[in-house]
Structures are given as structure tokens and as C-alpha cells.
Amino acid sequence: MKRSVQTAGLGLVLGLGLVPVAGEAMAQSCTQKIGAVLPISVDWGRPIAETAKFVVEQVNSAGGVAGCNIELVLRDDQTDPKVGVDAAKALVDIDQVPVLLGSVSSGVSMPILTSVTVPGKVMQMSCCSSSTAFTKLAEQGKTEGLWFRTFATSRVQAAVGAMVARDKGYKSVAILYKNDDWGQDIGKIVAANLEKLGIKVTAQVALNDAQPSYRAEVTEALAGQPDAVYLALYPTEGTAAVREWLSLGGTQNMILTNSLKSDDFRKNVGIEYLGNAVGTDTASPRTPSAEAFVTRYVEKFGSQPNGPGLANSYDATMIALLAMQAAGKDAKGPQIAAMVAKVTDPKGTPVTADAAGFAEAAKILAGGGTVLYQGATGNVKFDANGDVSAPAVVWSFTNEGTKEDTYIPLEEVDAFVASMK
Incomplete structure (x- = not known):
């Protein structure tokens, strides 16, 4: 980018x-x-x-x-x-x-x-x-x-994150999330979705802002030896946590929220460690206006x-x-x-x-x-609560930025979200 x-x-x-x-x-x-x-x-x-x-x-x-x-x-x-x-x-x-x-x-x-x-x-x-x-x-x-x-609400990204784990064949996932309204919300939803798909959630660990180290939190998340880690973090704490994760022998199988779709995160972690990382995001529909x-x-x-x-x-x-x-x-x-x-x-x-x-x-x-x-x-169409729905994408990092791997139409997203309720 x-x-x-x-x-x-x-x-x-x-x-x-x-x-x-x-x-x-x-x-x-x-x-x-x-x-x-x-x-x-x-x-x-x-x-x-x-x-x-x-x-x-x-x-x-x-x-x-x-x-x-x-x-x-x-x-x-x-x-x-x-x-x-x-x-x-x-x-x-x-x-x-x-x-x-x-x-x-x-x-x-x-x-x-x-x-x-x-x-x-x-x-x-x-x-x-x-x-x-x-x-x-x-x-x-x-x-x-x-x-x-x-x-769209966190339900879309959480649903797509669970889809990714299922499609990659992961049997267990640890969740690291930012300890705020958004992180708590999406962390809870993705955990429920993973469990409904039969994927074991080995840990759900909150990370606070501006800590000098996240070693204790990462060690807790690693204890269950998960196949992959789901990261609902922002670039600053995300970079620090992933560095700790890798240094302690954690897997490079990562599922990222769109908040980590960041040049700073990619550069500071190193593209060589992100080859198995895939991200989720909402997407614009494939329409002339988009x-x-x-x-x-x-x-x-x-x-x-x-x-x-x-x-x-x-x-x-x-x-x-x-x-x-x-x-x-x-x-x-x-x-x-x-x-x-x-x-x-x-x-x-x-x-x-x-x-x-x-x-x-x-x-x-x-x-x-x-x-x-x-x-x-x-x-754009808002419901009575001021919310919208949206299609989604799965993306990955490249040397220059990011690339789209998979586009998931709105109908498929909505159907999967409904199946998780």
C-alpha cells in the first residue's frame, strides 16, 4: 500500500x-x-x-x-x-x-x-x-x-475468521484481542463461531495498551499449543505480541483482523514471518459504483x-x-x-x-x-439501528502491501452469520 x-x-x-x-x-x-x-x-x-x-x-x-x-x-x-x-x-x-x-x-x-x-x-x-x-x-x-x-458489525469479520480456520483445517485456535469494546466484542464472537464449527479455542487472552511486554499474555495463549492464533489487535500491540509469540516458538499460522492491514505491522514484524498469515475485512460489492x-x-x-x-x-x-x-x-x-x-x-x-x-x-x-x-x-442501506451489512474478503501480505485472495459475496456472508446464531 x-x-x-x-x-x-x-x-x-x-x-x-x-x-x-x-x-x-x-x-x-x-x-x-x-x-x-x-x-x-x-x-x-x-x-x-x-x-x-x-x-x-x-x-x-x-x-x-x-x-x-x-x-x-x-x-x-x-x-x-x-x-x-x-x-x-x-x-x-x-x-x-x-x-x-x-x-x-x-x-x-x-x-x-x-x-x-x-x-x-x-x-x-x-x-x-x-x-x-x-x-x-x-x-x-x-x-x-x-x-x-x-x-458492518464485528459479526462479519468474526464469521470470515472462523471460515478461514475451517477451510485451512485448523483444529485449535488461540485468540489474542485488544482489551477494549471492539476487541472484547469480536473476540467473544469469533470464539463462539469457532466452537460451533468444532474448532477448539485453547485460550482467549486480552492485551492492554502500552504495556512494556506481552510475554505473560503470549505465554498463556501458547500453553494450549494451538494450530493457529487469531489476532484482534492494532498495529502497535499487534507487533509487540507477534514478536513475543514467534520468539517463544508460536506458529506462523495467523488469522488477522483488518486493523492489522498495516504497512507498519508488516514491516515491523517482517514479511518473512507472515507467509502463513491471512487477514479478513469487509469489502465493497462488485458494482459499477464501487x-x-x-x-x-x-x-x-x-x-x-x-x-x-x-x-x-x-x-x-x-x-x-x-x-x-x-x-x-x-x-x-x-x-x-x-x-x-x-x-x-x-x-x-x-x-x-x-x-x-x-x-x-x-x-x-x-x-x-x-x-x-x-x-x-x-x-448503502441502514437498518433501524444504523447498521449495514457487507460482503467480505480474505487477504494476505505481499512485499509491497496486501492482496485480495478471496471475495465472499454478501449473500454468503449473511447466510454464514445466520448459521452461527
Whole structure:
């Protein structure tokens, strides 16, 4: 995965954690701010932020939202819940944004949702948080209809991880997971799926942030001599844990979540040790709209959108801005959230996910119509809890980055998930 072109636009301002983004069309007489809390200080987080900025540029070139230029105020959460909450509070209290994009980590998005956006009546749209805890919260009415995500829940990756273990013939698997909302969630689900397939789970071990060593945790996971290890970790602790794992004689048979689809992880562990490692991720459907996103992305950044969450970031940003357009000038979070259904209406007029599509959508919405947004992840459709479903892929590392090994259609994913319940 090439990062140099993707990250070129951030430069020194990343150190401040604040990036105002101006669009190409500056003729508008007003400006509307939206906020984003994303992990721009990590290698896979920066392209997610750049993708959101790209959407804002296109929307501004199409005339902005309700006649106003959009300014994206971007803050770094450093994948730290406290930092993320503080950043979100500043965006809501000081910048008074009606919409907040973010975050990536479920462990950061959850406290932002419960302590900042819901109390502040701000719509929150995440590209990448997958914990099923959000679904439970929505079912209880505690998100107040303000929460949406364009990334499928952890059930998809957990299902595909179990599929991989089954197809490779592993009889036993140890699980190492990050000790946060996301890691606990996906670790529990994949363990249940593996056991339903008759695969023994020899250990489920949580890893905390910023420990000087993970030797004790890795030793515990190795005790059962598993055929493979499932890693639901981020690159920093993932690198440290895998180094310990290999140094203590652990197998190179690894199943990775998409959070380890990272240049830093690949380089710091060493490609020579990752030959038997396979990863899982959600995927865009094989549709013209998804292919069009790839073309636009390559034209903009000069490389393929191979990193995690890029298509999801694109759609999260575009849908949020379309909902703002539908809600009208000076609309508040609840009004904007109520318009999401109007811009993702299966019976609406199809619109493309670019500047021309946004301009067309604005005209249709102004005339009282609805639109069907056809985006980077296909025709996005949210359920009552703000969730989506998605196809999946199995991937592996190469010397240059990653490659797709297997594409699993939505119908097959949904059928397997249903069979695990």
C-alpha cells in the first residue's frame, strides 16, 4: 500500500491535530463546519482522513451544502478514548458542529457517542467502528437515532475468521484481542463461531495498551499449543505480541483482523514471518459504483484504495453531507439524522457518489424527492439501528502491501452469520 501520495496533504498541521479543509468552490457566502475525530497519527488512519477530505472537496466544488462551503475540522484521537472524547467535546462545544465523523476504534467511538454526541444532539457517522455494543445501545433507544456506521458489525469479520480456520483445517485456535469494546466484542464472537464449527479455542487472552511486554499474555495463549492464533489487535500491540509469540516458538499460522492491514505491522514484524498469515475485512460489492470510487481514488491519490476503511470513510462523509443538504441550512443533528433515510432510499432516484451526483441530489431533494446514494460500498442501506451489512474478503501480505485472495459475496456472508446464531 502506497502512503506517500495519500498522506501528502496533511503535513505539519497533523502535529496540531487540527485540519481545516477548504473546498475548490469558494464563492459561497457562508461556511458550515463539520467535525471528524480520527486516528491521524497512525499509518492506516491518515488515508481514512484524507478520503473524508476528498469528499468535502468534491461537495464544495458542487456548490457546497445548502449554499454553504463545508469546512471539515479534523482532530486526532490517537486511538485513545480520553483523547477522542476531549477532541469531540471541543468540536461540539467550541466549533458547534451538527455532525461528527468518527471514530475508527469502537473503544473511542462509544464514549464519544454516550458522553458527547447523544447528550449534545449531534449526529455521529462512523466509517469503521464495528462492535455489536452499538447495536444493543440502539435497540435500547439510547442512541436516539443519532448513530450510523458504514462498516458492518464485528459479526462479519468474526464469521470470515472462523471460515478461514475451517477451510485451512485448523483444529485449535488461540485468540489474542485488544482489551477494549471492539476487541472484547469480536473476540467473544469469533470464539463462539469457532466452537460451533468444532474448532477448539485453547485460550482467549486480552492485551492492554502500552504495556512494556506481552510475554505473560503470549505465554498463556501458547500453553494450549494451538494450530493457529487469531489476532484482534492494532498495529502497535499487534507487533509487540507477534514478536513475543514467534520468539517463544508460536506458529506462523495467523488469522488477522483488518486493523492489522498495516504497512507498519508488516514491516515491523517482517514479511518473512507472515507467509502463513491471512487477514479478513469487509469489502465493497462488485458494482459499477464501487468500481467508480476506485477510479476516482486512483486519480486523486495515485494509488489503489487498499487500506482499511477507505471506501467506508468515503460513504460516511458523503451520506452525512447529503443528509445535511436534505435537512437544509442551519439544521441541527436530529434533523440531519432524520434525513439519512431520505438520501439512502431504495425507492429514490439513483445518484452517483461524486460532485455531479451531489449536485443532482441537491436538485431532487429541493423538489421534494428522495435519492438512492450509490457509493463506494454500493447502495448503502441502514437498518433501524444504523447498521449495514457487507460482503467480505480474505487477504494476505505481499512485499509491497496486501492482496485480495478471496471475495465472499454478501449473500454468503449473511447466510454464514445466520448459521452461527
